[in-house]
Amino acid sequence: EPEVTQTPSHQVTQMGQEVILRCVPISNHLYFYWYRQILGQKVEFLVSFYNNEISEKSEIFDDQFSVERPDGSNFTLKIRSTKLEDSAMYFCASSTTGISVGGYTFGSGTRLTVV
Amino acid sequence: RKEVEQDPGPFNVPEGATVAFNCTYSNSASQSFFWYRQDCRKEPKLLMSVYSSGNEDGRFTAQLNRASQYISLLIRDSKLSDSATYLCVVNSGYSTLTFGKGTMLLVSP
Numbered sequence: 279e280p281e282v283t284q285t286p287s288h289q290v291t292q293m294g295q296e297v298i299l300r301c302v303p304i305s306n307h308l309y310f311y312w313y314r315q316i317l318g319q320k321v322e323f324l325v326s327f328y329n330n331e332i333s334e335k336s337e338i339f340d341d342q343f344s345v346e347r348p349d350g351s352n353f354t355l356k357i358r359s360t361k362l363e364d365s366a367m368y369f370c371a372s373s374t375t376g377i378s379v380g381g382y383t384f385g386s387g388t389r390l391t392v393v
Numbered sequence: 394r395k396e397v398e399q400d401p402g403p404f405n406v407p408e409g410a411t412v413a414f415n416c417t418y419s420n421s422a423s424q425s426f427f428w429y430r431q432d433c434r435k436e437p438k439l440l441m442s443v444y445s446s447g448n449e450d451g452r453f454t455a456q457l458n459r460a461s462q463y464i465s466l467l468i469r470d471s472k473l474s475d476s477a478t479y480l481c482v483v484n485s486g487y488s489t490l491t492f493g494k495g496t497m498l499l500v501s502p
Contacts, residue, residue: 309488311488311489313490319494320480320492320494321431321437321480321492322492323489323490323491326486326489328488333487333488334486334487334488334489336489367434369436369437381429381439381442382439382490383439384437385436386435387435389434
């Protein structure tokens with residue numbers, strides 16, 4: 279079964295450092311997403327990406343965050359200057375259509391710990 | 394504000410029991426509804442989509458009441474492997490999803 283791959287599985291970084299979280303979506307999917315889940319909290323939408331541009335973003339996705347699809351396969355989330363409150367599980371997801379009829383396929387996540 | 398509300402549980406049930414979860418959503422414009430399952434420290438996995446007419450997948454039955462903005466999930470003949478957190482999920486934008494905080498289910502022998 280096709281899957282969304284995320285690396286690394288766990289990243290520890292110092293406050294103020296930049297981090298890049300990487301994702302390889304399912305190959306024939308066109309829509310890509312980042313969600314995060316702070317420990318004990320609900321899954322929250324960050325950003326959606328289609329046709330090489332952001333299609334929607336949440337209030338959480340401020341100027342500290344950026345996304346990129348640098349080549350035909352990778353989809354990255356960059357946090358420029360990490361804060362303690364950025365510690366969370368970050369999930370990448372992809373789907374064939376933007377209308378979430380069939381739901382998404384999520385990757386297994388990157389656990390980001392900011393110290 | 395677009396919210397999805399769920400009873401956090403935990404629901405403790407013996408194997409073989411039938412258990413039901415409920416969920417309410419605030420965005421009346423929502424068109425897509427799902428139940429996801431999340432195991433501890435793992436990614437959410439799609440359990441089933443929810444349709445207006447109600448739908449069933451094996452031991453799982455989902456219902457949607459648009460007038461009341463209410464979604465339910467019924468699990469029959471619970472298995473130990475059903476122990477997980479069940480997330481009620483609703484679309485909140487063209488392609489974005491709003492998640493409930495989830496209801497924890499613990500199935501015991």
